[in-house]
Amino acid sequence: GENVEQHPSTLSVQEGDSAVIKCTYSDSASNYFPWYKQELGKRPQLIIDIRSNVGEKKDQRIAVTLNKTAKHFSLHITETQPEDSAVYFCAARGSNYKLTFGKGTLLTVNP
Amino acid sequence: NAGVTQTPKFQVLKTGQSMTLQCAQDMNHEYMSWYRQDPGMGLRLIHYSVGAGITDQGEVPNGYNVSRSTTEDFPLRLLSAAPSQTSVYFCASSYSTGEGLNEQFFGPGTRLTVL
Numbered sequence: 001g002e003n004v005e006q007h008p009s010t011l012s013v014q015e016g017d018s019a020v021i022k023c024t025y026s027d028s029a030s031n032y033f034p035w036y037k038q039e040l041g042k043r044p045q046l047i048i049d050i051r052s053n054v055g056e057k058k059d060q061r062i063a064v065t066l067n068k069t070a071k072h073f074s075l076h077i078t079e080t081q082p083e084d085s086a087v088y089f090c091a092a093r094g095s096n097y098k099l100t101f102g103k104g105t106l107l108t109v110n111p
Numbered sequence: 112n113a114g115v116t117q118t119p120k121f122q123v124l125k126t127g128q129s130m131t132l133q134c135a136q137d138m139n140h141e142y143m144s145w146y147r148q149d150p151g152m153g154l155r156l157i158h159y160s161v162g163a164g165i166t167d168q169g170e171v172p173n174g175y176n177v178s179r180s181t182t183e184d185f186p187l188r189l190l191s192a193a194p195s196q197t198s199v200y201f202c203a204s205s206y207s208t209g210e211g212l213n214e215q216f217f218g219p220g221t222r223l224t225v226l
Binding site: 001006009031032034043044045046049051089091093097098099100101102103104 | 142144146151152153154155156159161169170201210211212214215217218219220
């Protein structure tokens with residue numbers, strides 16, 4: 001089955017800096033790659049997603065890049081703010097409809 | 112729309128007891144899933160369903176049963192609770208378009224403790 005590795009497990013940045021979280025996946029048939037943000041005690045919420053026919057997608061301060069050849073994708077957050085502090089999860093969905101998640105990255109933005 | 116709802120929010124069980132976690136969605140989504148979330152382990156898929164009457168196993172199905180008799184409901188049954196099943200459980204639903212499956216919407220979660 002699909003295996004998703006996520007790095008780093010923790011990330012601390014200063015407010016205004018950029019943050020990058022990287023994920024790799026194993027199933028070359030995977031075609032949908034969402035990123036979720038989860039605040040303490042809350043449910044995961046989608047912040048951005050990308051499909052396998054697109055190399056990059058942006059939404060204001062958030063961008064995701066996908067390299068299908070290398071089977072990795074990354075989340076980029078620019079101009080970080082304290083409210084960006086949360087756990088971020090990447091995921092990959094293959095042809096069997098299953099969504100496999102990475103283990104998460106705890107992002108802390110220091111004021 | 113209420114979205115995805117789960118009951119109860121919290122539950123404490125004794126080892127060996129059984130119970131059902133309820134999940135419902137009012138968005139007419141075909142796909143529904145159950146995940147468990149443990150510290151440092153991310154979200155692990157327990158069971159999922161691609162439509163009423165169709166279910167399949169995920170990554171960690173042992174000790175859990177599901178059924179999908181309607182599009183709206185997807186209950187998760189713990190047959191004989193064990194301390195290893197202490198976790199936060201999330202139900203989720205999603206829909207498909209011509210591009211494939213789309214955003215997965217999560218319920219608020221059920222925090223289960225097994226003593």
